[in-house]
Amino acid sequence: MTKKSFISVISHEEKEENRGSVEFQVFCFTNKIRRLTSHLELHKKDYSSQRGLRKILGKRQRLLAYLSKKDGVRYKELIGQLNIRKLKTR
Numbered sequence: 001m002t003k004k005s006f007i008s009v010i011s012h013e014e015k016e017e018n019r020g021s022v023e024f025q026v027f028c029f030t031n032k033i034r035r036l037t038s039h040l041e042l043h044k045k046d047y048s049s050q051r052g053l054r055k056i057l058g059k060r061q062r063l064l065a066y067l068s069k070k071d072g073v074r075y076k077e078l079i080g081q082l083n084i085r086k087l088k089t090r
Contacts, residue, residue, distance in 0.1 A: 022067045023078050029060040030082050 018024065036053045040046060064084075068075040079085060 022063050023074070026060055026063050026067070026078060027082065029056050029063070030084065032056050033060065 033053065033056055036049055036056070040049055040053065043049070064075065064079075067078065
């Protein structure tokens with residue numbers, strides 16, 4: 001999913017391009033995580049990139065925790081769109 005298409009999906013808010021929203025930040029972090037993961041598959045001993053990946057993972061985790069507390073529906077939609085983790089069904 002590209003940035004333009006994701007912006008159009010989450011643009012149900014007032015601003016057309018709300019790049020400061022939690023959803024957009026999580027989207028950007030997810031793209032960075034995927035790029036760094038593919039980089040680290042080739043360069044296993046790149047410890048600087050490993051550290052950067054851990055920091056980005058922590059930031060995304062904190063944002064997702066905030067979003068799940070604030071609005072569970074938006075959290076579930078975002079997880080589903082980005083295919084980050086499997087949702088538990090009851």
